Amino acid sequence: MSETTLHTTELTAQYSVQVAGDLERNLKEQERLSSEIEALQEQLAGLRHDHTILVNLQQALGTPAAPAAKPVTAVPASRKKAAAASGAARKAVPVKKQSGKKVTAASAPQLAQPTLVDLVRNHLADQVEPRSAAEVTAALGEQHPERTVKATVVRTTLEGLVAKTQALRTKQGSSVFYTAPQAAVPAAGDQASAQSA
Structure with a gap:
């Protein structure tokens, strides 16, 4: 040669x-951003659902409407979620009339499905020991098989x-664990009393 x-x-x-190497870093960054966007979309969907319920309750109580807030520009949801939402709107069934206004099943207050943030927060609050993200994911997947729970x-x-x-984050070696703030306070007190003994 x-x-x-x-x-x-x-x-x-x-x-x-x-x-x-650049491709690998690019894909990891795409995955990270996608998971953040997905979590934010889930939070936004929960807030919109809560807003709808609150507006319906306000109308049912006959109280004057609060000034309209500036509309939020939405990140397009996946087609599957959009199709499910439009399908639910089409299936609205009249429930009852209230002060001349027709309330539909789709607009009537329903038990709101908790957001992932609520599920994670509640799970941590119920735990005595710190949990890794993988442990939290596995537990939520078992408790809520109807939901898709992704580790990212x-x-x-x-x-x-x-x-x-x-929530509080602790590292043990290369592993990261999470606890609810109130769960960590007694543990810190226990450690202080154990060290003084």
């Missing part, structure tokens, strides 16, 4: 390694709770 051919082969190999979304949700000081 000539020196030029050898040099070209080495450069090609270096670029191939660099491109492969749970991890993002847990980090969001930590940012809002609604």
Whole structure:
């Protein structure tokens, strides 16, 4: 082989390694952002659902409507979710009349399905020991088989709770564990009393 051919082969190999590394980092970043977007869309859907219930309750009570807030620009939901929402709207069945207004089953207050944030927060509050994101995901998957619970979304949700000081994060080696704030306070007191003994 000539020196030029050898040099070209080495450069090609270096670029191939660099491109492969860049692609891997790009895919990981896409996955991270996708999971954050999914968690935020779930939170937004929960807030919209709560808003609808509150507006319906306000109308049922006959209280004057609060000034309308600036509409939120939505991130397009998946087609599956949009189809389910439009299907539910079409299946609205009249329930009763109240002060001349027809209330439909779709607009009547229903038991709201808890958001993933609520499920994660409640799960941590029920635990005595710290839990990893994988353990929380597995537990929620068992408790709510009707829901799709992804580890990346749970991890993002847990980090969001930590940012809002609604959960605490601890590291043990390379593993990360989460606890509810009130669960961590007695444990810290126990450790202090154990160290003084």
